[in-house]
Amino acid sequence: MRISASLTRIIGIANVVVVTVAIIGLSLLPPEGRPHAEPKDVAKVDNGVAPATPAPVGQPPGVVSTPEFARQVHANEVGLVPVLMYHRILAKRVASIDRTPAQLRKELEKLAKQGYVPISAREFATGDIQVPAGKFPVVLTFDDGHPSHFALDASGNPAPDTAVGVIQEVARKYPSFRPVATFWINREPFGLRDRESQTAAVRWLVDHGYEVANHTWNHPNLRALKKKKVSEQIVRIERLLKKLGVPPSRTMALPYGSMPRTKKAARTGSWDGSRYDFAGVFLAGAEPSLSPYAKKFDRGAIQRIQSNGKKGECRKWCSQYWLEWLQKHPDKRYVSDGDPDRISVPEKQRGKIGAKRGLQVIAY
Template identity: 70%
Template structure:
């Protein structure tokens, strides 16, 4: 693995090339990937009377070295934190995904034994995943209307990211339907404050995370520290009005770190303070485990959801998910016990000193 300093330098380049340029090049439509049968439109079926509740973790197990070895646990492994933007039928920019592409990727993750957790759970090390399974963090930037909306019956619209995630979770029961939505001043394209609150509270009530992506999505590196803090606080105040908890995480617009990194982590403006457990970038490889010595909660890696074309030959989700398949010993695999950190003996030296009491190493 590269060092944290090296990762941040890489992101400085990858963010500009992969994210900022893609946003500017609207109208350039990348070649569509060939749909598989998994992407085929499902037959119409009645929706359930109420949305699926987030799956609860199975009854706790006490991980012993023998059990950890049996399930090939490695909680020092890498975790894919996948970044999505608009989910629209016709892609207008390279970072857009279609509903069929989102469904295909989520089903692939489910079949490969991944279980979604929120960005907050990941950043704080609260990883509750069944033994033998792997966490994945699904993140959606900008609070676009394609991410979430309620129909006339108060249920998630089927064509939104949440609707698709719930559909996949019904098909694969272990694939708990949770994700993180980092929003700006107009959450989910909604203007009415009461409707904004209704949407945000529905998501929070059903285990999703709604958190800070700044007020107006500026390039934070171009702002003074006071302006950075204002951008963050104004969005925090909006979230408070919407009735959701203070943000534990933030995604930096364009993945651009402020000139003063500390302004992104914590600070205050006009009497309102913030303190984030995790600051997320915009690329370009899986994150190290939150228990690893090299983990930097102030600069957490993400992977753009995309195929293997152009810049994405080495930096996007299809490449990295295939890479983790080919290198299973580098992938985070849970022991099913949230109170222990199970790793092969060779990895014990890579765990943070403050976590040593939880260490469960096996040979």
């Protein structure tokens, strides 16, 4: 069908309007949220950036990726993602896996300066990665629901030097650093025993974008338990979370990183009439995770990295080593295209994408 000259002019004008709005939108982003390209380069990809649907609260505005735009921001959405594992945050460390508030603050500020944007374990496991173009997702996870992770002060705000207090502080200092983390809890979340205070704590976290999820009832070695007992440990926490007003968990962390003898029991199962089905089960591993879009990604055994320096066993297996390694090997790292509806990768990485993701692939 032949298009009339007037219709052609209308289409041309509409394209110019869309492109102009997109460029203005990028120019208004803070420096931390812009892609690697300088403003003069953004104009070169006028056909590659267009406003997408509004993002959820706390998420960046989206773009529509094209091969040219993906190339400019060096997108690689089958790259490695650091999933950092924390335990107690103490003024004076007792165990080797403890971190001080100062150490946590230093690590989070380093992440912010390097362009990392936190997402929750749930968002990661489900592939809901909404990170600005040219930035890198990082998953902050805290095991055991320790009192040092979260407490409210007399004003109803997160207490200073708790994990949440430090995260909020860093986010205020670095606006591009999204205040999001996952807290996997046991039967007494954050050391609280009465239901009223447990509910207040958990609801504050959920209402402010944090994930609170399953770490079993009393933290046993699941490999030592029969399948039915494994399911009981998981279901009892799910029932507690429901009483506290939390939606069903989409993720869980294995106590001690120990997998049940029946691996499937950690991810799906039932006990006493209640079922569970997790999008991701997390280990206490020692290396970055594959992208959830990768063919070899195993959502039943997701790797994590212990937060620590480079001493002893951590010389090659903890966060300082791996963050330095990823900084030195940028081609191995997950880099976002800013478009949650598309997976953008260098052409040579196309074959690594899982075929069942259901998202459009952009290769360049």
